[in-house]
Amino acid sequence: DVKVTQSSRYLVKRTGEKVFLECVQDMDHENMFWYRQDPGLGLRLIYFSYDVKMKEKGDIPEGYSVSREKKERFSLILESASTNQTSMYLCASSPLLAGEAGELFFGEGSRLTVL
Amino acid sequence: GQNIDQPTEMTATEGAIVQINCTYQTSGFNGLFWYQQHAGEAPTFLSYNVLDGLEEKGRFSSFLSRSKGYSYLLLKELQMKDSASYLCAVKDSNYQLIWGAGTKLIIKP
Numbered sequence: 001d002v003k004v005t006q007s008s009r010y011l012v013k014r015t016g017e018k019v020f021l022e023c024v025q026d027m028d029h030e031n032m033f034w035y036r037q038d039p040g041l042g043l044r045l046i047y048f049s050y051d052v053k054m055k056e057k058g059d060i061p062e063g064y065s066v067s068r069e070k071k072e073r074f075s076l077i078l079e080s081a082s083t084n085q086t087s088m089y090l091c092a093s094s095p096l097l098a099g100e101a102g103e104l105f106f107g108e109g110s111r112l113t114v115l
Numbered sequence: 116g117q118n119i120d121q122p123t124e125m126t127a128t129e130g131a132i133v134q135i136n137c138t139y140q141t142s143g144f145n146g147l148f149w150y151q152q153h154a155g156e157a158p159t160f161l162s163y164n165v166l167d168g169l170e171e172k173g174r175f176s177s178f179l180s181r182s183k184g185y186s187y188l189l190l191k192e193l194q195m196k197d198s199a200s201y202l203c204a205v206k207d208s209n210y211q212l213i214w215g216a217g218t219k220l221i222i223k224p
Contacts, residue, residue, distance in 0.1 A: 043158075106158045
């Protein structure tokens with residue numbers, strides 16, 4: 001059974017703290033994505049990666065960075081957390097490149113609260 | 116700008132049929148997706164349409180009209196477990212996904 005695992009389901013952090021969100025997939029997918037999901041808004045892409053050590057900015061990269069040192073792991077980093085980064089963060093992976101259907105497989109999500 | 120519109124919330128009765136609409140305005144089109152997301156869970160893939168017409172998959176069907184920028188998801192023989200949010204997403208000319216805000220479907224006995 002395919003699986004995308006996010007390290008923490010719930011986190012509470014203070015403003016200014018550095019936050020790491022980890023995501024691991026066991027499907028040997030090339031593509032990995034980080035989204036945030038907020039009420040009343042569609043999923044918004046933060047960063048994505050098509051290969052190890054590769055990263056591309058999405059629609060809302062400000063305040064975030066990512067790391068992909070191994071194919072199966074894609075980490076999202078908040079260098080200095082702020083209250084407006086309180087959100088649900090979803091990691092996803094996909095086996096296909098642009099031009100294909102590209103079904104996404106999502107993790108369960110990490111709900112981050114920044115106080 | 117790019118935009119995906121779908122109703123915020125819908126209510127239907129167990130055993131009935133419901134149609135969830137999605138209209139889109141995007142720069143280019145390379146396919147439309149429907150995902151299901153139960154509360155507190157990950158979105159899961161339901162369907163993909165890239166050509167006009169109806170795609171049927173069990174109790175769920177998805178329809179696309181590219182000329183009208185319109186899709187719908189049809190759920191038949193509704194069950195309580197179908198209570199979830201349904202997300203519409205379009206792949207634009209750059210093959211990036213544009214997401215709607217989702218439709219929360221409430222099923223009543």
